[in-house]
Amino acid sequence: MTKTTDETANQNPRRWAALVVCCLAGMLLGIDNSVLNYAIPSLVKDLQPSSTEILWISDVYGFVMGALLVVMGNLGDRFGGKRMAMIGAAAFGTASLLTSYAGSPETLIAGRALLGLAGAMIMPSTMSIVRHAFTDPRERTTAMGLSGGLGAASFALGPVVGGLLLDHFWWGSVFLINVPVMVVVLVAGAVVLPEWRNPKPGRLDWASVPLSVVGLLGVIYAIKTGARDGFDEGQVWAAAAVGVAALLLFGRRQTRLAQPLLDLRLFRNPAFSGAVGSNLVMIFASSTLSLAFSLYFQVVRGWSPLTAGLALLPGPLAAAFAAPLASVLIPRIGRARVVALGLALLSVSTAVLGQVSTPDAGYWTEILAPLIVNGMGIILIMAVTSDTILASAPKERTGAAAAISETAMELGGALGIAVLGSVLTAVYRGALHLPAGTSAGAARAARESVSGAAAGGPGAAEAAYGAFCHAIQVTTLVGAGLIAAGAVAALFTLRSVPAVIEMPETEPDPEPVAA
Incomplete structure (x- = not known):
């Protein structure tokens, strides 16, 4: 047997x-x-x-x-x-x-x-x-x-x-x-x-704990604050410097410990590193989509927050219903191709969603179908990568492996909003041409965000809505290109990962403990 x-x-x-x-x-x-x-x-x-x-x-x-x-x-x-x-x-x-x-x-x-x-x-x-x-x-x-x-x-x-x-x-x-x-x-x-639980966890290295917390907190704070307020603030760069320095010291310390807080050796496994990398590309390139479309539905289309939330819901619901499809495809085409397929679907649907996002686009005829495909692409990626990350880690390190995956997603999402959010804002401001007679205050509000354009009257609002839709179209094409590159990379980084991963045991299997 x-x-x-x-x-x-x-x-x-x-x-x-x-x-x-x-x-x-x-x-x-x-x-x-x-x-x-x-x-x-x-x-x-x-x-x-x-x-x-x-x-x-x-x-x-x-x-x-x-x-x-x-x-x-x-x-x-x-x-x-x-x-x-x-x-x-x-x-x-x-x-x-x-x-x-x-x-x-x-x-x-x-x-x-x-x-x-x-x-x-x-x-x-x-x-x-x-x-x-x-x-x-x-x-x-x-x-x-x-x-x-x-x-x-x-x-x-x-x-x-x-x-x-x-x-x-x-x-x-x-x-x-x-x-x-x-x-x-x-x-x-x-x-x-x-x-x-790990029956032989070893001694916890308490010095690693503050280095990890300070490092991640500094980097996350710098990225999120910079994305919102701009990267010309001194506190943003100070937080980034402290965070990076702490993470460098943390990483160096982990390589010298017999029982590290974060086992960097996990990244030597191509299944683990390739899956984390695919997740990072996915969340980085698609993180701006929900933010942009929330503004699109509420500001450009004038829908309530509840209606906008319901409009976005078919994508995630499609993801939930399509989840079993990944386990059917893995034995037939392999993990690398399933992840690449998911990224390809995500790339195409992201590009299509961007192009159909106009002030008068039909939700049922133009937006719904690519939204569903988008959700299906996400679940094909996440089902395989999440399973691959946890199945390729030793049993006694699954919590740490899950934490690495979630931390990478947190950082990837923050970076995506910082980078692609900046692209969205820059294209919007470059494409915004307000009508003559718009007051200085209304012009400032419109340039600050599409939400403030209504203060300038119907003409300013119409110009802002058109510029914002153009910005969505450009930004989603950039994101789609990055996701497509990730699909190609997944074919190589995950090519040696078997369809069935034998779960490794660097130590004897932990015996179940009393619940």
Whole structure:
């Protein structure tokens, strides 16, 4: 009997229930990441934060989660993924309660920071749990695809959930809704989630922890702040310098430790490095798409946030439904070709979406089909790369591997918005030709963003909308070209990865511990 057959016979009978719990927790993180933007106008009226406080309310969640993923993934391997996920879920529910009833901007910022901490605990742990619950390669790929597809859908669900709640309740309701969901995760997770941990974790190198946190926080802060406020600010370059220096010291230290916090040897595996690279290209080039189309639907088309969220939803929903397709294609054409196919679909659909984005484009006749293809392309990539990353890492390092993957996605998304967002803005301003007689104040508002163009009257708004659509067309072509290059690269970087990956064991298999 082969190893695969043995593993299939001994599969966890509660694995699909465990997947549901992990997906529920992961979806809540995605919704929480996008829902705040729609609550800001209401909470500004209530709490009256300063402009700096508004920025911290918006950004601190991503800053904290991105900076702590590596540390929390490592701790999950040491102390148990289930234990870490349960602690994270309890912390997330508690922080959501604190945030929903925050009476001051400072309390709200603290609550959002705690949400980021809890999210960093949950995200790599749930991915590791799915990896251990599914030992059959085909089932594991399907499970990872479903998890990734629903995670992608959750970002589009943020505007829908936010719009529905804010139409009837106060701004804190977008956070309070997290509490009953996390109660379900805690109760169900205690019963169905399997527990695994590294039986020989070695001593934790505490000196690596602050180097990792400071390095990632500095880099993420510099990229996100620079993308929003410009890179001519001294604090942006200071944060970048501190972050890069800390990461260089961190990386050097990891190569000298017998039990590193981040095992850089994982990148020697072409399956691991090729999959992480493909994810990075995907998120970098497509990150601006959701932001641009949110503005397109709400400003250019004049749709409400709820309607705009519903308009974007078919793409992520298609991703969720197409997830099993990856496990069918892998045995037939191989992992490299499936990832390349996903990137090719993403590239073509991104280009088409950009070209049909005009002020009077038909949603059902021109936009819907490429939006669905876009979602299918994303899931073909994520299902294979997520499965490849976790299956190619040693069992005792799956939390750390998941953290590397998520950190790369966080950095890739921030870089994508910084770079392609700058392209979008530059093309928009270059193409903007306001009608004669537009006041200086209205012209400044229109050049600052397409949202401010309405102040200049119908003529200025029409000119701004046309310029913005042109900017979308150019930016999506740039993004599509980068994704197409990534598709070619995937054929080479993943060409030696087998359809069925024998999960490596640098140490004896961890024995299951009491749940």
